[in-house]
Amino acid sequence: MQTTLRAHAESILQASLAAVQPDAAVRRALSAQSFPGPVTLIAAGKAAWPMAKAAYESPNVRIKRGIVLTKYGHAQGPLGPIVCCEGGHPVPDENSFANTERALRLVENLTAGDTVLFLLSGGGSALFEKPLLPVSQLQAITGQLLACGADIVEINTIRKRLSAVKGGRFAQLCAPAQVFSVVLSDILGDPLDMIASGPAAPDSATCADAQAIAEKYRLDLTPEARDLLRIETPKVLSNVTTQITGSVRELCAAASAACRELGYEPVLLTDRLCCEAREAGSFLASILRTHAGTGRSLAFLAGGETVVHITGSGKGGRNQELALSAAIGLEGLEGAAVFSIGSDGTDGPTDAAGGYTDGSAAAALRSQGISIYQALQNNDAYHALQATGGLLITGPTGTNVNDIAVGLLQK
Numbered sequence: 001m002q003t004t005l006r007a008h009a010e011s012i013l014q015a016s017l018a019a020v021q022p023d024a025a026v027r028r029a030l031s032a033q034s035f036p037g038p039v040t041l042i043a044a045g046k047a048a049w050p051m052a053k054a055a056y057e058s059p060n061v062r063i064k065r066g067i068v069l070t071k072y073g074h075a076q077g078p079l080g081p082i083v084c085c086e087g088g089h090p091v092p093d094e095n096s097f098a099n100t101e102r103a104l105r106l107v108e109n110l111t112a113g114d115t116v117l118f119l120l121s122g123g124g125s126a127l128f129e130k131p132l133l134p135v136s137q138l139q140a141i142t143g144q145l146l147a148c149g150a151d152i153v154e155i156n157t158i159r160k161r162l163s164a165v166k167g168g169r170f171a172q173l174c175a176p177a178q179v180f181s182v183v184l185s186d187i188l189g190d191p192l193d194m195i196a197s198g199p200a201a202p203d204s205a206t207c208a209d210a211q212a213i214a215e216k217y218r219l220d221l222t223p224e225a226r227d228l229l230r231i232e233t234p235k236v237l238s239n240v241t242t243q244i245t246g247s248v249r250e251l252c253a254a255a256s257a258a259c260r261e262l263g264y265e266p267v268l269l270t271d272r273l274c275c276e277a278r279e280a281g282s283f284l285a286s287i288l289r290t291h292a293g294t295g296r297s298l299a300f301l302a303g304g305e306t307v308v309h310i311t312g313s314g315k316g317g318r319n320q321e322l323a324l325s326a327a328i329g330l331e332g333l334e335g336a337a338v339f340s341i342g343s344d345g346t347d348g349p350t351d352a353a354g355g356y357t358d359g360s361a362a363a364a365l366r367s368q369g370i371s372i373y374q375a376l377q378n379n380d381a382y383h384a385l386q387a388t389g390g391l392l393i394t395g396p397t398g399t400n401v402n403d404i405a406v407g408l409l410q411k
Contacts, residue, residue, distance in 0.1 A: 001389055002358045005337040005408055009356050012258040012299075012406060013341055013392065019254030020343065020399050022047045022184050025245035026054035026119065029182045030061055037113040040177075041066030041082055042103050044128035045121030045196055046089065046344045047184050049075050050398040052082055052119060055182075061117065065106060069099045069127045071346075074396045091142050092126040092135075100130050100165065110177035118170075118179050122186030122344065122400035124196025125156055130164040132228055138162060141219065148217045149309040151274060152187055156197040157205045157213055160233055162225065163197065167233035170199035171240050179240045185247040186400050188272045188304055192242055200240050203233035248303040248402035251343055255404055259299035264408065266299045273304025273405070278376060280306050281322040281338060284407040285329025288336045291409055300407040308348075314380025317348025319403055323355030323390060324381040326407075328372055331362035335410035341392050344400040348382075353394040354403070355385045364388045 041063050043052040048070040055061055056079045066082035068075060075084040087096030107116055131138040141162065145155045160167030171179050181200045183192065192201040210229045214221060221229075249271050256266035269287075273280060280302065287300050306318045316324075319340040326338035341347065341354030365372060368387055375384040385391050 001360055002335070002337060005335070005358055005410065006356060008262050008408060009337060009339040011262065012255055015258035016251055016255040016404065017343060017394070017397050017399065020246050020251050020401050021050065022121065022246060022399050023050045023054035025184070026051050026182055027058060029243045029245050030055060030058045033060065033180065035061060035115045037115060038062070038064040039115045039117050040064060040106050040110070041117045041119070042106065043119035044069040044124040045184070046071050046074055046123035046400045047121035047398055048119060049084065051121060051182065051184065052079055055117060055119060056080055056082060067103045067106060069103060071123055071127060087127050089123050089126040090146060091139055092129045094135070096127055096129050097131065097135065100128050103128070104130065104173060107174045107177065110174060112176040114177040116174045116177050116179045118181040118200050120181060120196050120199070121184040122196065124199070125159050125166070128165060128196065128199060131162060132164055133162055133225055137222055137225060141221065141225065144219050145217070147310045149307045150213070150217055151307055152305060153194050154213045156194050157210050159197045160203055160205070161210050161229050161231060165199050166197035167193070167203040168198060168201055168237050169234065171237045172234060175239050177239065181240060181242040183242060183244050184400060185244055186402050188248065188274060188402070190244055190247050200237070201242065202235050202237050207232055246399065246401050251401050251404050252301055252303040255301055255406060264297045264299035266301060269300055269302045271303040273302040273306060275306055277306035277308050277318040277321040278325040280405060281325030282329055284338045284405060285326040288407045288409050289329060289333060292333055292336065295411050297411045298409045302405045303402055305402050308379065310379055312378030312380060314375065314378040315350060315383060316379050316381035317342070317350055317352070319347040319354030320352060320381035320385055321376065321379070322405055323357045324372060324384050325376060327357040327361040330357060330359045333359035337408045338405065339392065340403060340405035342403050343397060345394040345397040350382050351393060352382060352391045354392045355381060356390045356392055361388045361390060
C-alpha cells in the first residue's frame with residue numbers, strides 16, 4: 001500500500017465530512033424562523049439525531065414533544081422531550097413501522113396554530129414507513145428493487161404508492177397544522193419529492209411512472225400491490241414550507257478544497273454520478289492512467305450514487321465495489337489511488353464506509369490467492385479490500401449527502 005496516498009485519502013475524507021455535518025445547517029435554517037405556537041418535532045433518516053439535537057438546542061424553537069426515527073446505532077442519547085427510536089435500514093422492519101405509528105400519534109388532532117418541525121434525511125424511506133401492504137410484501141418488493149439495480153428515484157417512486165406517509169401523505173395527515181420541513185438531500189439534483197420518498201412534498205411522479213418501473217424490472221407484485229400503483233398521490237400541499245440544508249454539491253466542494261490544501265489540482269468530473277459501481281471505478285482508474293507522467297498532482301472527484309447488480313452472495317457495498325474495480329486499471333501505477341465512501345459512514349450491510357485501492361493492490365491480492373474478478377462476481381469487495389487494508393471505516397458520521405469517489409495522482 002502506498003502510505004502517503006492512503007493518509008491523504010483519510011485527510012480528504014475527514015475534512016469533507018466535517019464540512020457537511022447537518023447540525024450547523026439546521027441551525028442556519030431555523031435562525032430566521034419564529035413558531036408562535038407549540039412545536040412537534042419529527043426527525044426521520046440516518047442523520048435524524050444530530051438534526052434533532054440542533055433543533056432542540058435552538059434558542060428560538062420551543063419543542064413541546066418529538067420523536068427521532070433513525071437507523072440502528074445512530075441515536076446518540078436522550079434529547080429532552082424528544083423520544084429516540086431506531087429501526088431497520090435499508091429494508092424496514094417491525095421497529096420501523098412501530099416507530100412511525102408513534103410519530104403519527106404525535107400529529108393527531110393538531111390545530112392551525114400548531115407547527116410540525118419535520119427534519120428529513122436520507123434513509124427516511126425505510127425508517128419512516130406505514131405500509132399499505134402486509135409487511136412481508138413490502139420487504140419483498142424493496143428487496144427486489146435493491147437486487148435488480150434500480151436507482152433511488154425509481155425505488156422511491158414505487159415506495160410512495162405503497163405507503164400511508166410517503167408522497168406527500170404525511171403532510172396531509174398533519175393538516176391543518178403547518179409543516180416546516182428541513183431536508184438534508186441524498187438524491188442527485190435535490191428533488192424534494194424523492195428525498196426519503198417525499199413525506200411532506202407534492203409528488204411529481206405519476207402512476208404511469210410507477211407502473212413503467214414495475215414493468216422495466218419485471219417486479220413480482222401481488223394484485224393488491226398493482227392496485228396501489230394505480231392510486232395517485234398528492235400534487236399540491238398548501239401547509240408545507242421546505243428548506244434544503246445540504247447536498248452532494250457541498251460534499252464535492254469540501255473535498256475539492258481539502259485536495260487543494262494537500263497540493264492537488266482538483267477536477268470535479270460530476271456531482272451527478274449514476275452508473276454501475278464497477279464501471280465508475282474502472283473509469284476513474286483509466287483517467288489516472290491517462291494523466292500519469294504529466295508532472296502534475298491531480299485529484300479527480302465524482303459525487304453521486306452508483307448502483308450494484310447483485311450476482312453473488314458476498315459482502316460489500318457500492319463504494320467498496322467501486323474501489324476494488326479500480327484496482328485492475330491501477331495495477332503497477334505509482335502515485336495513484338482511488339477511494340470512495342458513503343457520506344453516512346455506511347456502505348451496504350457492512351461496518352465500512354467505503355474502500356481504498358492503489359497501484360499495489362492487485363499484486364497484493366494475487367499474492368494471497370484472491371481474484372479481483374471472482375470477488376466482484378460474488379459481490380465480495382469487503383473481504384478483498386480487508387485483505388489489503390483498503391477498508392475505510394468511519395462509523396456513523398451524522399450526515400447523509402450521497403457518496404464521493406476520488407482519484408488521486410501524485411507527480
